[in-house]
Amino acid sequence: MRFSRSKRQLHYTDHKNVFHGSISKGGVTKSHRFRKAVKGGVDLSGGTVRDHQNFKRDIAYFIGNKDAQMLLNVIANRRKVCLEFFLEYKCDDKELLAIFWADETARSNYREFGYAISFDATFRTNKHAMIFVPFFAIDNHKKSVVVGAALIHNESVVDYTWVLNAFVKAHRRQPRFVITNQCALMKQAIPIAFPESKHRLCMWHITKKVKSKGWFTWQISNYLQHRTQFVSEFNKLVWNVHLGPNEFEMQWNNLINFYGLRGDPWFDELYEIKESWIPTYYKDYQMSGLMKTTSKSESINAFFNVYALFWHDLVVFLHSFDNAIESQGATHRSLELTTTSTIPRLVSPCKLEAHAAEVYTRMIFFEVQKELRLFGFVDGMDSPTLVKPECTP
Numbered sequence: 336m337r338f339s340r341s342k343r344q345l346h347y348t349d350h351k352n353v354f355h356g357s358i359s360k361g362g363v364t365k366s367h368r369f370r371k372a373v374k375g376g377v378d379l380s381g382g383t384v385r386d387h388q389n390f391k392r393d394i395a396y397f398i399g400n401k402d403a404q405m406l407l408n409v410i411a412n413r414r415k416v417c418l419e420f421f422l423e424y425k426c427d428d429k430e431l432l433a434i435f436w437a438d439e440t441a442r443s444n445y446r447e448f449g450y451a452i453s454f455d456a457t458f459r460t461n462k463h464a465m466i467f468v469p470f471f472a473i474d475n476h477k478k479s480v481v482v483g484a485a486l487i488h489n490e491s492v493v494d495y496t497w498v499l500n501a502f503v504k505a506h507r508r509q510p511r512f513v514i515t516n517q518c519a520l521m522k523q524a525i526p527i528a529f530p531e532s533k534h535r536l537c538m539w540h541i542t543k544k545v546k547s548k549g550w551f552t553w554q555i556s557n558y559l560q561h562r563t564q565f566v567s568e569f570n571k572l573v574w575n576v577h578l579g580p581n582e583f584e585m586q587w588n589n590l591i592n593f594y595g596l597r598g599d600p601w602f603d604e605l606y607e608i609k610e611s612w613i614p615t616y617y618k619d620y621q622m623s624g625l626m627k628t629t630s631k632s633e634s635i636n637a638f639f640n641v642y643a644l645f646w647h648d649l650v651v652f653l654h655s656f657d658n659a660i661e662s663q664g665a666t667h668r669s670l671e672l673t674t675t676s677t678i679p680r681l682v683s684p685c686k687l688e689a690h691a692a693e694v695y696t697r698m699i700f701f702e703v704q705k706e707l708r709l710f711g712f713v714d715g716m717d718s719p720t721l722v723k724p725e726c727t728p
Contacts, residue, residue: 420437423436431465441480469481514535545569579615
């Protein structure tokens with residue numbers, strides 16, 4: 336009886352389990368194993384692993400080649416419900432070439448934190464090879480927040496220009512700073528669509544290539560990484576915001592000469608574009624934390640990487656994107672709760688610290704405490720701590 340057709344019939348909860356398991360890194364097999372454990376055994380799990388895999392196959396067959404139209408239908412319905420939802424797309428011969436959207440939360444994030452933004456072409460969907468291009472800024476908790484998203488069919492100056500023009504149409508103003516990787520196509524498209532913006536390169540994307548680029552041969556590269564202090568000295572130099580341009584150039588030349596890297600094409604190119612990525616050349620400009628917080632753990636790449644390998648079609652992509660945005664919103668609400676329901680422990684009699692505790696979020700306040708310690712206002716400051724506020728009548 337266990338293997339009869341009636342006992343193996345999947346119910347609606349089983350269907351949901353298969354769908355959510357297929358769009359996460361858990362997979363159908365692991366989700367079935369988890370459901371078996373929750374239900375209390377094989378006989379109560381509802382179908383075999385093969386039944387669950389067959390239903391996943393049926394989902395893909397049902398979607399077929401209609402996923403682009405289904406994506407447009409879902410997003411268009413959201414625009415009907417919320418007038419603040421922005422949608423722009425273009426098609427050619429019934430093929431979706433590019434789409435840009437920004438919901439009311441993304442547009443609100445841009446109004447508050449859109450002084451400096453970053454975007455990157457991250458992943459491709461498996462079926463259509465469309466490229467996902469998320470736009471994000473840094474909020475008042477120093478966390479990444481999405482201010483728009485796009486899918487493009489090809490990486491070209493024309494497509495990037497179209498997406499950036501749609502971005503301006505959605506938000507009605509250009510950002511002050513735009514931070515990207517070293518993509519030549521982005522570099523050409525940004526001045527066309529954002530003529531009032533300043534383009535800067537992402538420090539994290541450049542510094543992470545130090546271990547793999549340049550250095551003539553692999554043997555020399557391996558030697559410099561593991562037998563010398565080059566990588567640490569390089570990072571210490573390029574991240575030093577207290578150096579002036581002349582002092583930076585002198586120390587750069589000393590470092591290159593000391594390790595025998597004079598003439599390496601990659602490092603020569605970095606030096607030629609130094610004004611677009613070295614902080615000392617624009618340290619007087621507010622970068623909203625994007626230059627230093629675009630690390631691997633905080634980058635938008637790592638944020639969406641949880642779902643990247645399972646974007647078989649655009650329907651699954653949209654559901655994964657919604658899950659990621661929901662997770663981002665939950666993090667923001669948790670930080671807001673911490674700010675409003677806790678009182679930071681003051682570590683000095685300085686009135687500036689007390690005032691900062693009232694007006695800043697906790698993450699920013701802890702940065703103020705570090706500055707106070709740096710300038711000698713605090714002696715022996717411990718690590719940041721929080722206490723619950725006392726109840727008042």
